[in-house]
Amino acid sequence: MTTASPPPADPGIADAPLRRTPLYDGHVALGAKMVPFAGYEMPVQYPLGVLKEHLWTREKCGLFDVSHMGQAALYADDRAHVTVARALEHLVAADLVNLPPGLQRYTQLLDDSGGIIDDLMVARSEDPADAGALGLVVNAGCKNGDYVHIARLLPDGVHLTPVDDHALLALQGPAAVAVMAKLGPASAALGFMQTRAMLVGGIDCRVTRSGYTGEDGFEISVHDDRARELWDLLTADPNIQPIGLGARDSLRLEAGLCLYGHDIDTASSPIEAGLSWSIQKRRRVEGGFPGAVRIQRELREGPQRVRVGIKPDGRAPAREGTEIVSESGAKLGIVTSGGFGPSVNGPIAMGYVIAHAAGVGAKINLLVRGKPLPATIVQLPFVPHRYARLVPSSRPAER
């Protein structure tokens, strides 16, 4: 028996010594299986196992250590929001000038051809004392490159500071809000993508109502020195199980969310990736971001290929790299994420398909181990999002 497709590939950083998050000892104490990921030793699963961890998160509430991700802050010397917002708007396509205080937005760092250098969260603090600052959360495997890229392109008077002394925990699932309401009552009042500094169990934290599972939940930034205390406080709750990277991947795939380096990279534009909802109207009209010519053209005329959801008709999973062909055998595209969806109870995949063949309901074949297996293009997500939106979403369903 040989394993053909390992867990989510480690993006780069091959030979450097592995780093540990402040929660490393906590993972080991819980019996986690630790693996190298993005330069860190991270828990891929706990004794519960990937399948049960996934289902537990959908049913109750899962706690994830995502401290490997890159937390950073941008500061404007003049302490004006417009200064820091405009500086970052030169690198991403989101409208940040009009980002209200206390809100986070999803966007992508773009290269000059409109390819995606990384995807990230940008948050504006609710506190007037933080005026002129933006908080960033970037992918672990990209963070060093991102910081160099951002710092190089910032104007005078705006600075990037990596926040290397904070852990990041994600609490995800329908029971998350009840748990958080007990430990930090202000958190329950947050709507999806709202952010606020608060005490959680008496510990200073920044809590944002967001996540990477499609479920309601929170992401909690906490100083390294108190991260373990918070972790232990949360894992003591009988509704909470610790969840590893394995289930994090299957949860985000069912939620139709992109994994950088797989579903999006410098070869894909945000429009191809179905992320046009993340480019607000003002930016679409005005442009002024890298790759604007291509992105505005794709918004007008449609992209040549699009990211789609794929449901194999049978039980065989189609993994990343699987070729997508028409029923007559013509090449249509490639699978960028694929596996088994525990909540779907069957195989699921995402991939890029040439636009004219990408309609929902279209029948395609997946070349798995040389055999064409029938599959159907389906609407994303595979499992409905259950975000705690304060206002009805204007965001269209992803394709």
Place this chain on the structure above:
Amino acid sequence: MTTHYSKDHEWISIENGIGTVGITEHAQQALGDVVFVEVPDIGRVVVAKEAVAVVESVKAASDIFSPAAGEIVAVNNAIVKNSALVNEGAETTAWFFKIKLANPSDLDGLMDKAGYDRYCAENA
């Protein structure tokens, strides 16, 4: 009945010239929750170390190689219908296929239980 083990974590149990093949308990644990199994067609003639079956877990897809040459004479459809059985009885009920050995000396290069356990410990 003797059981042999391969470095690829298959076991093969021999009785009257027929080998029953599955994956080891060690392999099952490493794979985690099995979600898909594919077995070969009955009557297929295979060579030693040929990829003949597939096991996929939530984490990865793996080929299963036949430890010996011969003809596939039976397959375990129970694990195709309910792949989680592989996690429950990897070395007992969850066998993958039975093969009529063409060349019993294929087994010479395999390990016994003690040798396999040592191999796993060394490669842990």
